Each structure stands twice: as structure tokens, then as C-alpha cells.
Amino acid sequence: MANSPGFLAHHDGDVVAVAVRDLEPGPAEGGYLRGPDSVTVQLNEAVPLGHKLALTDLAEGADVIEYGQRVGTASKQISKGDYVHVHNVRSARWQNSVA
Structure with a gap:
């Protein structure tokens, strides 16, 4: 990557990554801590740091x-x-809890 990454994923096979700065819609390049060197994703919406x-x-x-x-x-x-975020994901942590 020529510039610093916009997001990082931890492992090859992760389906989400974390923004390392505020990201705007459009192409964003990121990397993996354990896996491929870089990946580019077309962002559909802004993603906060x-x-x-x-x-x-x-x-x-x-x-x-x-x-x-x-x-x-x-x-x-x-x-x-x-x-x-919380509008489209339910945490696994609470899914096995008794209400």
C-alpha cells in the first residue's frame, strides 16, 4: 500500500474490518494483520474511526x-x-444469555 491503510482486518477469513480513520463512501484500501497484504473495498456509506x-x-x-x-x-x-454496527448486527455475546 502506498498510503497508510484506511482499515485493518485481523485474519484472512474475517468478514469485517475496522476503520483506522474516518472513511467516506468510495474506494478504500486496507490490510490484514494476518493474511493478504492489501484489499480494496468500495464503501457504500461513511464508516467512522x-x-x-x-x-x-x-x-x-x-x-x-x-x-x-x-x-x-x-x-x-x-x-x-x-x-x-448495531443497526445490522446482533452481538454473539448476548445471544446465549437468558433474559
């Missing part, structure tokens, strides 16, 4: 993988390049 973006399309109910681990479930269809 520290928030997640989708690296692949996810169907409603699909596992959200980050750090090589299941961290949540898509609560609705998520397209590659979408902002991923």
Missing part, C-alpha cells in the same frame, strides 16, 4: 467473523462495503 465495514456480502442470519472468531450475527442483509 473505530467502526466496522463489511468485506463481503452477508445474508441475514450469517455469522460475523472478526479476529478469526464469531462475534455476531447479521440481523439483516449486509452488502460488501456497508457500515457494520
Whole structure:
């Protein structure tokens, strides 16, 4: 990457990455801590610093993988390049809790 990455993913196979600065819609280049050197994603919407973006399309109910681990479930269809947050993901942490 010629410039510093706009986002980082932890493992090859992660379906989300974290913005390392505020990102605007359009092409964004990022990298992996463990995996391919770089990847470019067409962002569909702005992604704030520290928030997640989708690296692949996810169907409603699909596992959200980050750090090589299941961290949540898509609560609705998520397209590659979408902002991923509480409006479209349910945390795996609370899914097995008794209400």
C-alpha cells in the first residue's frame, strides 16, 4: 500500500474490518494483520474511526467473523462495503444469555 491503510482486518477469513480513520463512501484500501497484504473495498456509506465495514456480502442470519472468531450475527442483509454496527448486527455475546 502506498498510503497508510484506511482499515485493518485481523485474519484472512474475517468478514469485517475496522476503520483506522474516518472513511467516506468510495474506494478504500486496507490490510490484514494476518493474511493478504492489501484489499480494496468500495464503501457504500461513511464508516467512522473505530467502526466496522463489511468485506463481503452477508445474508441475514450469517455469522460475523472478526479476529478469526464469531462475534455476531447479521440481523439483516449486509452488502460488501456497508457500515457494520448495531443497526445490522446482533452481538454473539448476548445471544446465549437468558433474559
